[in-house]
Amino acid sequence: MGRRSRLTLPHNGRARPRSLRRATILVTSATLALGLSSMPALGAPAKPEQPGNSGSQATANAPETGKDAAGDVNVLVFHGPAAEQNDPVVKATDAIEELGAANGFTVEESTDPAVFSDKNLDKYRGVVFLSAKGTELTTGQEDALEGYIEDGGGFLGVRDAARAQERSEWFTGLIGTRPVGALPDPEDVAEVTATGENPPNEIAANLIDDDTATKWLAFDPTATITFKLAEPAVIVHYALASANDADARDPKDWTLQGSQDGQNWTDLDTRAGEDF
DSSP states (O other), rough: EEEEEEOOOOOOSSSOOOSOOOOEEESSOOOOOOOOOOOOOOHHHOOOTTTTTOOHHHTTTTTOBBOTTTEEEEEEEEEGGGOOOOOOOHHHHHHHHHHHHHHEEEEEEEOOOGGSSSHHHHHHHHHEOOOOOOOOOOHHHHHHHHHHTTTEEEEOOGGGGGGTTTTTHHHHHHHHHTTTTTTTOOEEEEEEEOOBBBBTTBBBGGGOOOOOOOEOOSSSSSSOEEEEHHHHHHHHOOEEEEOSSOOOGOOEEEEEEEEESSOOOOEEEEEEEOOO
């Protein structure tokens, strides 16, 4: 049973975790199944006409969300400073502008997180979120984006957008998942023990050495790993991976538990039939 583990917990930010607080963590097995995804752009629904409004009267109404007074459809393209991005955000923006020119919508580009306000987002039919390394939305700015999407605004996250807002549980749900390397730093672990290991090289201490070249291995059909955190923390994410070992030793079934006293445990997550 070879594997590596990583517990990912929020230091701060906008995550909305369960209220359960735990001082120690029990893991019976683990997996890391992270990838890149994007959400399709969704058009904001048209506002229904009020009863009695004719076509000529309707033109006097306020423009639909995402349209200016002339009726043009606007799309916001947001990314971090181009020189700091691994993704070719300038070329991506140019390509989106070409699509806009060919399909009748106007593209506005910004690297300023201040564009994420309730008032400003009302100008856009959709938001295209590119790589934003070095840029972080505040809680208020992320709230504005969330409200915009809940009201029917469109959103498209491209490539390294999946690495943005790494401590935000809501943004993770919006993107769908996270690529390897996009996880925030794990909480400090004061002590790790296991019911079985394979000394001297495949021991429990390797699980927290931050070295992907080391591993822990137990030959028992099932084994328990116990992590004692340096400080109590709320668990909202955990990520674990199999080691470079035989497939038959990969984790398959496991339960994540938490405890405030090391004696009484509560199940936080259970997985079965996982395949690496």
